[in-house]
Amino acid sequence: MSxxxxxxYAFRGDRLNHEIDExxxxxxxEAIAAGNDPAEVRRSFGSQLRLRExxxxxxxxxxxDCLRADxxxxxRQLLKRKITTAAAGLSLALxxxxxxxxxxxxxxxxxxxxxxxxxxxxxxxARQGPDDLGALRTFDDFAYPNFARMRAAAKGQAELIAASxxxxxxxTYATDNEMEKAYxxxxxxxxxxxxxxxxxxxxxxxxxxxxxxxxxxxxxxxYNYWSRRFAKDPHVLGRTVHIGNKIFQIIGxxxxxxxxxxxxxxxxxxxxxxxxxxxxxxDLSWLRILGVINPDVPHEPLRAxxxxxxxxxxxxxxxxxxxxxxxxxxxxxxxKMLIKTAATGVSRLQGxxxxxxxxxxxxxxxxxxxxxxxxxxxxxxxxxxxxxxxxLRVSIGAxxxxxxxxxxxxxxxxxxxxxxxxAIFAWWAAPFVVSRINPPDNxxxxxxxxxxxxxxxxxxxxxxxxxLFGLAPALRASAIQPVTALKGGEEPHSKHRSMYTLxxxxxxxxxxxxxxxxxxxxxxxxxxxxxxxxxxxxLILIETTTPxxxxxESWSQMADTLRAVPGVKDVAIAGWPLLSxxxxxxxxVNAAPxxxxxxxxxxxxxGWLNTMKMRLxxxxxxxxxxxxxxxxxxxxxxxxxxxNGIDPIGRTFEKVNPFGSRQLCRxxxxxxxxxxxxxxxxxxxxxxxxxxxxxxxxxxxxxDGGTFLLRTFGINPLSLATTLRRLVTKTNPAYRxxxxxxxxxxxxxxxxxxxxxxxxxxxxxxxxxxxxxIGLYGVLNYSVLRREREIGIRIAxxxxxxxxxxxxxxxxxxxxxxxxxxxxxxxMASVRYVQTLxxxxxxxxxSMLIAPALVLLSAALLAALPAVVRAARIDPSVMLRAD
Amino acid sequence: MKKTDTMQGSLDLLxxxxxxxxxxxxxxxxxxxxxxxxxxxxxxEVGSLYPALHRMEETxxxxxxxxxxxxxxxxxxxxxxxxxxxxxxxxxTRWHTVSSAINRVLQxx
Numbered sequence: 001m002s003x004x005x006x007x008x009y010a011f012r013g014d015r016l017n018h019e020i021d022e023x024x025x026x027x028x029x030e031a032i033a034a035g036n037d038p039a040e041v042r043r044s045f046g047s048q049l050r051l052r053e054x055x056x057x058x059x060x061x062x063x064x065d066c067l068r069a070d071x072x073x074x075x076r077q078l079l080k081r082k083i084t085t086a087a088a089g090l091s092l093a094l095x096x097x098x099x100x101x102x103x104x105x106x107x108x109x110x111x112x113x114x115x116x117x118x119x120x121x122x123x124x125x126a127r128q129g130p131d132d133l134g135a136l137r138t139f140d141d142f143a144y145p146n147f148a149r150m151r152a153a154a155k156g157q158a159e160l161i162a163a164s165x166x167x168x169x170x171x172t173y174a175t176d177n178e179m180e181k182a183y184x185x186x187x188x189x190x191x192x193x194x195x196x197x198x199x200x201x202x203x204x205x206x207x208x209x210x211x212x213x214x215x216x217x218x219x220x221x222x223y224n225y226w227s228r229r230f231a232k233d234p235h236v237l238g239r240t241v242h243i244g245n246k247i248f249q250i251i252g253x254x255x256x257x258x259x260x261x262x263x264x265x266x267x268x269x270x271x272x273x274x275x276x277x278x279x280x281x282x283d284l285s286w287l288r289i290l291g292v293i294n295p296d297v298p299h300e301p302l303r304a305x306x307x308x309x310x311x312x313x314x315x316x317x318x319x320x321x322x323x324x325x326x327x328x329x330x331x332x333x334x335x336k337m338l339i340k341t342a343a344t345g346v347s348r349l350q351g352x353x354x355x356x357x358x359x360x361x362x363x364x365x366x367x368x369x370x371x372x373x374x375x376x377x378x379x380x381x382x383x384x385x386x387x388x389x390x391x392l393r394v395s396i397g398a399x400x401x402x403x404x405x406x407x408x409x410x411x412x413x414x415x416x417x418x419x420x421x422x423a424i425f426a427w428w429a430a431p432f433v434v435s436r437i438n439p440p441d442n443x444x445x446x447x448x449x450x451x452x453x454x455x456x457x458x459x460x461x462x463x464x465x466x467x468l469f470g471l472a473p474a475l476r477a478s479a480i481q482p483v484t485a486l487k488g489g490e491e492p493h494s495k496h497r498s499m500y501t502l503x504x505x506x507x508x509x510x511x512x513x514x515x516x517x518x519x520x521x522x523x524x525x526x527x528x529x530x531x532x533x534x535x536x537x538x539l540i541l542i543e544t545t546t547p548x549x550x551x552x553e554s555w556s557q558m559a560d561t562l563r564a565v566p567g568v569k570d571v572a573i574a575g576w577p578l579l580s581x582x583x584x585x586x587x588x589v590n591a592a593p594x595x596x597x598x599x600x601x602x603x604x605x606x607g608w609l610n611t612m613k614m615r616l617x618x619x620x621x622x623x624x625x626x627x628x629x630x631x632x633x634x635x636x637x638x639x640x641x642x643x644n645g646i647d648p649i650g651r652t653f654e655k656v657n658p659f660g661s662r663q664l665c666r667x668x669x670x671x672x673x674x675x676x677x678x679x680x681x682x683x684x685x686x687x688x689x690x691x692x693x694x695x696x697x698x699x700x701x702x703x704d705g706g707t708f709l710l711r712t713f714g715i716n717p718l719s720l721a722t723t724l725r726r727l728v729t730k731t732n733p734a735y736r737x738x739x740x741x742x743x744x745x746x747x748x749x750x751x752x753x754x755x756x757x758x759x760x761x762x763x764x765x766x767x768x769x770x771x772x773x774i775g776l777y778g779v780l781n782y783s784v785l786r787r788e789r790e791i792g793i794r795i796a797x798x799x800x801x802x803x804x805x806x807x808x809x810x811x812x813x814x815x816x817x818x819x820x821x822x823x824x825x826x827x828m829a830s831v832r833y834v835q836t837l838x839x840x841x842x843x844x845x846x847s848m849l850i851a852p853a854l855v856l857l858s859a860a861l862l863a864a865l866p867a868v869v870r871a872a873r874i875d876p877s878v879m880l881r882a883d
Numbered sequence: 884m885k886k887t888d889t890m891q892g893s894l895d896l897l898x899x900x901x902x903x904x905x906x907x908x909x910x911x912x913x914x915x916x917x918x919x920x921x922x923x924x925x926x927x928e929v930g931s932l933y934p935a936l937h938r939m940e941e942t943x944x945x946x947x948x949x950x951x952x953x954x955x956x957x958x959x960x961x962x963x964x965x966x967x968x969x970x971x972x973x974x975x976t977r978w979h980t981v982s983s984a985i986n987r988v989l990q991x992x
Contacts, residue, residue: 023959026909026959027910029956030911046929
């Protein structure tokens with residue numbers, strides 16, 4: 001016999017008992033057959049039951065047997081109260097699932113190391129300093145020549161790697177008519193060897209791909225892309241792909257685990273940095289610098305050295321900036337180099353969502369605590385109603401630890417059941433939330449494996465939850481005094497203090513959740529109800545590029561063609577749609593030196609104002625002979641900023657470019673302010689210039705890209721997308737359609753994070769409120785049940801309904817108020833940490849506190865009502881006769 | 884008749900010894916064998932014998948199997964395992980050591 005058999009026997013106890021009895025029976029039979037006195041033989045066995053127990057204990061694992069018995073008993077207890085079990089289980093499951101989802105996302109984005117060699121020594125360079133508007137920000141973009149200098153200087157101490165910001169772009173494997181999109185990242189050739197990555201197929205880049213600009217038209221595709229796009233076709237090597245105006249040859253497939261350096265984006269195609277058209281530009285910052293620092297190299301001297309090199313580079317460059325104000329030059333040089341850890345990779349998503357995800361995590365944790373408090377109260381109530389059973393167990397010799405085990409096993413079963421359901425919820429919810437993070441046509445892709453990290457978190461959480469709601473009731477049940485319990489009397493109040501404490505805690509947490517939800521919802525509403533300055537409805541945007549540039553006539557011909565499409569009312573052209581791009585320049589009025597404030601520019605066609613439904617305050621719209629330099633229409637804020645509010649019509653200003661060239665514009669119109677690039681930023685001074693650009697000799701500069709804006713009526717704008725796409729390329733094959741979207745989408749994209757936060761917070765606020773109300777109802781109902789007799793007597797001696805209501809509800813409302821006060825304090829204390837997530841909402845505004853308080857109070861009243869009614873309806877004659 | 888208290892552990896020794904002489908005995912047979920061989924001096928109590936048998940079975944010194952008797956009844960037969968044989972030798976050595984030690988104490992006194 002082995003451990004295994006002992007385990008088996010623990011679960012098949014009946015069979016074991018039967019076998020032991022059978023053996024004893026055979027013994028007795030033999031003895032009698034041998035001529036012994038049957039009575040004497042039977043007596044020799046003494047207490048057969050005790051003997052059986054002894055033999056049994058030898059042959060099974062006792063604690064396992066006890067545990068099994070407790071499980072069976074606990075299961076019966078849970079089944080006995082199906083509805084409460086289901087309610088408790090579901091609320092816990094939702095909370096556990098939400099916490100696990102939050103963990104999965106946070107882990108994937110911030111804690112999971114990149115699957116590369118030396119991830120623990122991987123860092124990213126960044127510079128901290130004031131931005132255009134003077135606010136302190138961290139910049140992690142660099143120009144390639146700057147990177148090249150730093151890489152050379154750091155040799156021996158750190159291996160620096162350039163990795164461009166991964167972006168989604170058009171590419172084709174065949175003809176231009178079959179454009180598709182993919183995520184492309186330019187990386188140093190040394191990245192793959194430094195990261196210790198091995199190709200799945202072909203070869204990866206090496207240091208040799210890092211030397212001559214434009215000499216290595218090769219592409220490495222990621223394993224993920226290879227599976228998705230090529231179904232793991234081994235013949236993919238040697239195929240060519242057209243990206244921009246270059247042709248790349250696929251030379252390898254990366255390792256399965258590596259999806260790029262930016263959590264949130266799966267890179268499809270890696271290209272060598274040398275193939276980026278901007279690799280020699282000193283003025284364009286388009287890459288991040290990652291670095292693996294050698295183990296014994298101190299960071300500070302390295303940082304100081306890189307800081308000096310970068311500053312030197314920027315200072316050299318700034319010498320040519322005669323067209324920039326001295327103040328702005330100084331600001332741009334006030335940047336301090338930082339070395340930040342990048343073990344988990346670096347992405348914009350991390351920066352944008354760090355706080356939002358942490359606060360969502362806090363919210364779901366609070367909901368979990370509320371759910372735990374509910375279940376704890378439920379278990380306490382049940383433990384109290386099982387007082388006699390517990391007392392009986394103690395009387396016949398059960399130890400305290402056995403009773404604790406009994407109750408804890410029941411809690412653990414509930415927690416496990418909930419965890420299993422929660423796991424299903426998390427399996428669905430985490431990817432769902434991630435898919436909501438970015439614009440719908442370009443969702444975030446996070447690798448969310450369900451591996452040991454998630455499993456460990458889930459198990460720990462389940463254990464914590466079990467102890468959280470199960471330990472107190474278990475200890476209380478075990479501390480029972482059989483004498484008092486069996487007599488039927490109980491200490492009346494002392495035991496329920498913990499229930500009321502839990503109610504207060506629940507209310508406090510619920511208040512915090514409601515408060516935050518209120519803040520997030522107010523933020524979203526404020527953001528989405530902001531005046532845009534234009535009408536975004538029914539506006540389709542067709543973004544096009546014309547690789548070799550097209551003269552103004554082609555653009556207006558294309559606009560005319562589009563205007564003829566049924567359902568299209570109006571067509572205009574702009575460099576890009578509002579809320580999607582930017583173009584800045586210093587402004588000089590009366591040939592003065594350039595100002596510290598920037599002007600923000602957009603090229604538009606005649607009629608654009610009309611299409612956008614923006615009205616002229618003064619002056620006129622552009623006509624087809626207007627040009628840039630030449631004429632300009634400016635916004636009201638521009639007038640305020642640069643003309644001190646004086647009527648600028650007919651006056652001129654110059655756009656001053658960094659290297660000193662100046663472009664003269666005469667103001668011909670003023671329009672109201674419109675949002676330029678972001679709903680989050682203050683209104684900017686904007687200049688609208690004609691799309692007809694002239695070069696320094698006055699010749700036309702053919703535009704190589706632009707967006708057609710179509711105002712539609714009576715149809716769903718996007719239903720036209722395919723037709724329009726085809727029509728554009730058919731009308732003039734020189735045009736390529738990059739994207740078709742609506743202006744409304746661009747507006748919505750501005751508040752994705754806020755919408756996500758608001759909707760998730762609102763959902764959990766509703767859950768928290770429901771749970772707290774259920775908890776309140778449960779405790780109140782329970783206390784009425786326990787005091788039925790007392791209430792009956794009070795009614796019999798003439799108590800009024802008001803008295804009874806006060807008697808029943810007083811204590812609980814004290815708890816509610818204490819909880820609400822604690823919640824307010826907690827909310828006020830933590831609100832400054834969420835302030836960066838808020839927009840146009842002051843966290844400490846009284847209205848933000850009153851709303852959740854009112855909601856909570858009405859929920860509490862509603863939850864208290866049934867119990868009070870029940871108490872008031874007690875019929876003393878029935879009640880007092882019953883017992 | 885007065886009970887002869889077998890010393891701690893000696894019941895195991897007796898059972899193992901009996902089973903080494905004759906394999907496949909049931910509990911009652913083991914009990915009577917001890918009684919007969921010892922000339923009615925040693926008497927294994929039922930209340931000690933069965934827990935001891937089950938314990939030794941659990942430890943792996945003896946092995947039990949069910950054997951069919953008449954009319955569908957079964958009896959449980961015990962026999963020594965290899966480990967049991969080793970244990971028996973160890974127990975015998977121990978017994979000799981202990982008993983000779985006790986003898987020496989008695990002679991000295």
